[in-house]
Amino acid sequence: MASSKTKDMVMTALMAAIIFVATYLIRIPNPATGGYSHLGDCMIFLAVVLLGRKNGSAAAAIGGAFSDFLAGAAIWILPTLVIKYIMAFIMGTIIMASPANKKLQLTGAITGGIFQIIAYTLVKIVLIGKEAAIVSIPNVSIQTIFGIVIFMILSAALSDFLLKYMKKEGIIK
Numbered sequence: 001m002a003s004s005k006t007k008d009m010v011m012t013a014l015m016a017a018i019i020f021v022a023t024y025l026i027r028i029p030n031p032a033t034g035g036y037s038h039l040g041d042c043m044i045f046l047a048v049v050l051l052g053r054k055n056g057s058a059a060a061a062i063g064g065a066f067s068d069f070l071a072g073a074a075i076w077i078l079p080t081l082v083i084k085y086i087m088a089f090i091m092g093t094i095i096m097a098s099p100a101n102k103k104l105q106l107t108g109a110i111t112g113g114i115f116q117i118i119a120y121t122l123v124k125i126v127l128i129g130k131e132a133a134i135v136s137i138p139n140v141s142i143q144t145i146f147g148i149v150i151f152m153i154l155s156a157a158l159s160d161f162l163l164k165y166m167k168k169e170g171i172i173k
Helices: 004-024 040-070 074-095 102-128 130-157 159-168
Strands: 027-030 035-038
Touching: 004 035, 004 040, 035 040, 035 130, 040 074, 040 102, 040 130, 040 159, 074 102, 102 130, 130 159
Parallel strands: none
Antiparallel strands: 027 035
């Protein structure tokens, strides 16, 4: 029987892989910045609900940064690692008291998403210039909003499964 630490590590790696796939393979190019929008954020929010604040944040950082690595966007690896970790950590902190609560999930995802929009804009000002950073705000905002909406739809569709899983794993009582 696998230890709890081993199971946590495997589940975190699995969610990091899912986040990577949703980020790397499902993307919409943005010619203004040379970057792209993706569906990884919805999987990040789901990871936080399934794994909790610490492991969900680790999966978010690893999955997002690995996508930048394989995309050849080395300059974005560290910013993505930090921004995705903090975005997930913010959500995890907000939902910690009641992870299954849909209102808390939405509040956490929105708050983490706002952080992401601001953080990426600030990093883009430094890395690609103020004009390109400002032009990219609608793109990262739309990506974040779609991520939240898709997450909430998935969360609602999977609510029975998620509740059973969270009870089984001791995330909720």
